[in-house]
Amino acid sequence: MIRQIVFKEILENLLSFRFILSLLLVIALFAVSGFVFVGKYRQQSSAFWEKTNENLTGLSERTDKLYRLAFYKQSVWRKPKPLALCAEGSEKSLPDCYTFDVFSNNLPEIRGQGNFTLSHFSSIDWVFIISMILSFLALVFTYDSVSGERENGTLRLMLSNTIPRHKLLLGKYLGVLFSIGIPLFIGLLVSLIIVVVSNVAVFQGLDWLKILTIILLSFLYLSIFVFLGMLISSRTAHPANSMVILLLIWVVVVILIPSFGRIISEVSGKAPNPAELERRLAEIWTDVWSNADRYGERAGNWAGDPKHPMNNPPARARLRNASTSAQNKAREDHHNKMLAQAFTGRNLTCFSPTVIYRRASEVIAGTGINHVVNLQDQVREYQAGLKEYIRSKDAEDPLSLHLIFPEQSSARSWRAISHNSVDLATVPKFQERDLALSQSLKLAIWDIGLLALFNLVFFAATFVSFLRYDPR
Amino acid sequence: MIWRFAKKEFLLNIMTFKFAVGTTLCVLLTAVFVPILGKAYQERLKVYNENITYNERELGKVTVYKNITPMIYRPPSVLAVFSEGLEKQLGNSATIEYDKVPEITGAAANHYLSIFSVFDVSLIFKIVISVLALLVAYDAISGEREHGTLRLMLSGTAARYQVLLGKLVAGLMVLVVPVTIAFILGWLILLFFPMVELAGTDWIRFGLMFIASLVFIATIYNLGLLFSCLARRSAISLVLGLFMWIIFAVVIPNGSAHLATQIIPAGSEDAMNEQIRLLQQDLRDESWKAFEASGRKSMSGRQQVSDVSGGGFGHGYVRSCTAATWHNNTLRYSFEVPFQIKYANKYAEVKDNYLRDLFEQTALANRLSRFSPVSLYENIMSTLAGTDMASFRQFIEAVKPYRNDIIEYMRSHTDNFSSPTFWTPCTKEEIETRPKGDTASPLELGDLPRFTYQSDLVGSLRRAIPDLAFLIFGNVLFFAMTFVAFLRYDVR
Numbered sequence: 006m007i008r009q010i011v012f013k014e015i016l017e018n019l020l021s022f023r024f025i026l027s028l029l030l031v032i033a034l035f036a037v038s039g040f041v042f043v044g045k046y047r048q049q050s051s052a053f054w055e056k057t058n059e060n061l062t063g064l065s066e067r068t069d070k071l072y073r074l075a076f077y078k079q080s081v082w083r084k085p086k087p088l089a090l091c092a093e094g095s096e097k098s099l100p101d102c103y104t105f106d107v108f109s110n111n112l113p114e115i116r117g118q119g120n121f122t123l124s125h126f127s128s129i130d131w132v133f134i135i136s137m138i139l140s141f142l143a144l145v146f147t148y149d150s151v152s153g154e155r156e157n158g159t160l161r162l163m164l165s166n167t168i169p170r171h172k173l174l175l176g177k178y179l180g181v182l183f184s185i186g187i188p189l190f191i192g193l194l195v196s197l198i199i200v201v202v203s204n205v206a207v208f209q210g211l212d213w214l215k216i217l218t219i220i221l222l223s224f225l226y227l228s229i230f231v232f233l234g235m236l237i238s239s240r241t242a243h244p245a246n247s248m249v250i251l252l253l254i255w256v257v258v259v260i261l262i263p264s265f266g267r268i269i270s271e272v273s274g275k276a277p278n279p280a281e282l283e284r285r286l287a288e289i290w291t292d293v294w295s296n297a298d299r300y301g302e303r304a305g306n307w308a309g310d311p312k313h314p315m316n317n318p319p320a321r322a323r324l325r326n327a328s329t330s331a332q333n334k335a336r337e338d339h340h341n342k343m344l345a346q347a348f349t350g351r352n353l354t355c356f357s358p359t360v361i362y363r364r365a366s367e368v369i370a371g372t373g374i375n376h377v378v379n380l381q382d383q384v385r386e387y388q389a390g391l392k393e394y395i396r397s398k399d400a401e402d403p404l405s406l407h408l409i410f411p412e413q414s415s416a417r418s419w420r421a422i423s424h425n426s427v428d429l430a431t432v433p434k435f436q437e438r439d440l441a442l443s444q445s446l447k448l449a450i451w452d453i454g455l456l457a458l459f460n461l462v463f464f465a466a467t468f469v470s471f472l473r474y475d476p477r
Numbered sequence: 478m479i480w481r482f483a484k485k486e487f488l489l490n491i492m493t494f495k496f497a498v499g500t501t502l503c504v505l506l507t508a509v510f511v512p513i514l515g516k517a518y519q520e521r522l523k524v525y526n527e528n529i530t531y532n533e534r535e536l537g538k539v540t541v542y543k544n545i546t547p548m549i550y551r552p553p554s555v556l557a558v559f560s561e562g563l564e565k566q567l568g569n570s571a572t573i574e575y576d577k578v579p580e581i582t583g584a585a586a587n588h589y590l591s592i593f594s595v596f597d598v599s600l601i602f603k604i605v606i607s608v609l610a611l612l613v614a615y616d617a618i619s620g621e622r623e624h625g626t627l628r629l630m631l632s633g634t635a636a637r638y639q640v641l642l643g644k645l646v647a648g649l650m651v652l653v654v655p656v657t658i659a660f661i662l663g664w665l666i667l668l669f670f671p672m673v674e675l676a677g678t679d680w681i682r683f684g685l686m687f688i689a690s691l692v693f694i695a696t697i698y699n700l701g702l703l704f705s706c707l708a709r710r711s712a713i714s715l716v717l718g719l720f721m722w723i724i725f726a727v728v729i730p731n732g733s734a735h736l737a738t739q740i741i742p743a744g745s746e747d748a749m750n751e752q753i754r755l756l757q758q759d760l761r762d763e764s765w766k767a768f769e770a771s772g773r774k775s776m777s778g779r780q781q782v783s784d785v786s787g788g789g790f791g792h793g794y795v796r797s798c799t800a801a802t803w804h805n806n807t808l809r810y811s812f813e814v815p816f817q818i819k820y821a822n823k824y825a826e827v828k829d830n831y832l833r834d835l836f837e838q839t840a841l842a843n844r845l846s847r848f849s850p851v852s853l854y855e856n857i858m859s860t861l862a863g864t865d866m867a868s869f870r871q872f873i874e875a876v877k878p879y880r881n882d883i884i885e886y887m888r889s890h891t892d893n894f895s896s897p898t899f900w901t902p903c904t905k906e907e908i909e910t911r912p913k914g915d916t917a918s919p920l921e922l923g924d925l926p927r928f929t930y931q932s933d934l935v936g937s938l939r940r941a942i943p944d945l946a947f948l949i950f951g952n953v954l955f956f957a958m959t960f961v962a963f964l965r966y967d968v969r
Contacts, residue, residue: 121583
């Protein structure tokens with residue numbers, strides 16, 4: 006019985022004007038998203054490899070002397086992800102470059118940002134199309150599903166048969182879900198074919214699994230809107246009224262609430278002020294140098310010859326280390342404040358399914374702000390590993406002072422760090438790791454649960470309203 | 478006759494459910510978010526004031542002329558509450574240095590916040606009220622046909638244009654209500670907000686924003702009316718109108734920016750940095766050559782310097798040095814600084830070349846987005862609020878002459894940078910006796926030129942007018958099309 010109702014719904018939808026219009030719009034948008042991604046990914050990955058190789062060349066040039074390796078300012082670039090096709094996660098306006106030597110950690114920078122004078126525009130990825138356009142279509146397909154049939158009188162006819170109401174409801178739900186599933190599937194296929202044929206990004210087995218997860222997530226998300234549409238439709242007598250309410254709800258949930266995040270972040274706490282950070286760094290510098298004696302006698306003095314009576318290498322090392330670690334900490338604090346601000350805004354807006362859906366797909370695709378944070382952690386880890394490597398290599402050199410501290414002139418003329426050459430093969434090199442599917446699922450599990458909860462709540466509400474609906 | 482139709486329509490519409498819900502939502506959003514946006518403005522103002530105070534304090538600490546590197550801050554715009562534009566996306570400060578020309582930068586205070594889209598009052602208008610306009614318009618003609626009232630109306634003596642004009646006037650009257658309430662409410666909240674000061678020009682800007690909003694809403698209403706005349710069933714006209722709305726509000730604004738970056742490729746940032754690096758080399762070579770040609774010699778001997786921090790703006794100054802260093806430093810600055818100033822302009826040229834492409838892209842994106850009334854409205858609002866690209870450029874352009882004033886001041890006070898006061902506050906006797914501690918008294922900078930910046934109302938108006946004209950043109954175009962469609966409309 007359900008199958009018959011589903012078929013009837015699908016057929017009715019297939020022949021409607023709105024279906025043709027949405028089919029065209031959705032396929033066009035997905036095709037555009039495929040082409041845009043191919044162009045962007047090609048350019049990004051060539052830039053990425055060029056920059057990364059440049060960095061490696063620099064690294065290999067500095068293996069002749071260990072201390073030069075320690076002071077080499079490496080630049081690690083964020084690797085473009087093939088899954089940005091699904092969820093780009095506004096990565097183009099997030100930091101993409103980390104510069105560091107083994108001592109200092111700078112704030113991540115935005116280098117290959119493109120045109121910063123253009124106002125931020127959303128990239129057209131799957132998540133954008135699905136969260137904006139398809140959620141809207143779900144409402145367009147459902148706003149008259151109950152009240153429209155009531156107006157036409159067909160609801161009475163149907164219910165006068167032996168069909169129980171819950172079966173009718175389920176049939177309608179599946180019918181609509183399939184009807185929007187058709188343009189969605191064709192669109193996804195078109196976009197995937199464009200990407201696969203152009204051969205820029207190679208999806209591995211894991212990527213396909215992630216894509217599948219994102220598609221499932223999309224259905225979970227769209228199903229909320231289908232339920233919502235049916236709920237409002239079965240609470241109102243006229244389809245015109247249900248359209249009005251649905252449109253306004255859509256505007257609030259999909260457009261307004263996700264943008265509230267910014268304003269909530271801005272007023273929720275003390276905003277990090279870059280000028281203040283600069284001042285703080287200068288203060289630390291002044292403080293350390295004007296109290297140089299705190300770190301040992303003559304710590305503030307420096308002469309080229311390590312034996313010169315003016316020098317006190319261990320004190321100098323303490324001073325330099327203290328100043329760098331204090332500055333690192335100040336930067337870290339500032340950076341954490343920046344992140345906390347952004348996360349506050351997003352967490353406080355996650356009563357909108359759109360925010361949840363975007364966040365979950367970003368996590369699964371491994372893009373967006375989580376990608377940036379994750380990469381930052383990997384860089385820190387690598388930095389510590391490299392420092393450890395330098396320490397161990399330095400320990401092998403009897404001529405070195407074994408003082409590993411951030412002052413290149415001392416390392417050079419005092420031989421504070423070994424001058425021996427090292428083998429490039431043994432030097433640790435940075436390599437970005439993707440999160441495994443299980444890990445990203447673990448991160449996204451709350452969001453998936455929330456989406457399921459939304460579904461459940463709306464389903465229950467729809468069910469109750471429909472049971473009490475007066476079909477006359 | 479027209480008036481009677483309008484009155485009837487107006488009364489009918491104002492009692493509808495959609496009007497009640499739409500207006501309530503709009504007023505509610507304004508009432509809730511203007512205070513929050515005002516608070517955010519206060520925060521920005523606080524940071525701005527902190528920065529200004531710090532700047533003044535540091536200026537009082539400057540001990541040597543080379544350390545006069547004040548920061549110039551762009552005051553946050555109050556009207557950003559109504560239209561944020563690029564206010565939080567572009568850097569709002571410029572450092573005055575003799576060896577660098579300030580340029581517009583993309584330094585937001587927290588770039589992680591770019592994961593959110595912009596939120597301001599104009600978003601409420603361009604989304605909520607435009608949807609409301611569509612909802613009011615979609616069944617104006619096709620709905621009446623469905624009910625059969627259109628036949629009745631036209632069977633009387635009323636001409637078709639009278640019916641249509643009546644509908645237009647009524648629709649506008651209905652939509653003026655939420656727009657006006659929201660605007661007045663927002664403005665009142667802002668007026669009584671502590672710390673917020675509204676200048677006379679802000680009133681003019683605000684008035685124009687109101688007018689632009691009305692024109693925008695009229696455009697969307699006309700669009701809805703057009704689809705109502707094109708379709709026979711009101712459901713179809715609604716679907717058509719909403720699809721068009723999606724294209725105008727979502728697809729075109731995002732698509733035009735993307736298309737612009739594809740059509741005009743931006744120059745490479747790396748190439749620009751490389752060019753600047755080469756110029757820096759040239760600078761060293763040229764100043765060295767000039768030094769050799771002058772025939773003056775640097776003094777050999779023991780070179781020793783001792784710096785003291787706290788010379789203002791985080792720079793230090795030399796407290797003690799040997800006679801040779803004294804001689805060489807003075808000589809070096811007098812030769813290098815004029816070249817550094819000259820090369821700063823060359824770097825700026827290279828940078829300008831790079832930025833020109835970006836500006837062209839932005840201009841093209843704006844031109845392309847003129848196909849969408851929603852984007853046009855957005856552009857007009859940000860221009861009027863003084864948060865658009867051009868306002869930021871104006872600010873930076875105003876800083877450049879000020880930098881020249883400061884350089885001139887430094888030059889005239891240090892005898893073409895050849896006086897030791899450029900880099901040390903001590904006299905030759907003092908510096909050789911090596912005084913202890915941070916004791917130099919700060920410079921007397923009472924006659925230092927001060928920076929004043931006035932946002933330019935006339936310029937904003939001049940930029941807003943073409944967009945406004947486009948919007949009005951769109952209005953007329955949509956109405957003309959509606960008119961033709963309605964004349965040919967089959968009322969049965």
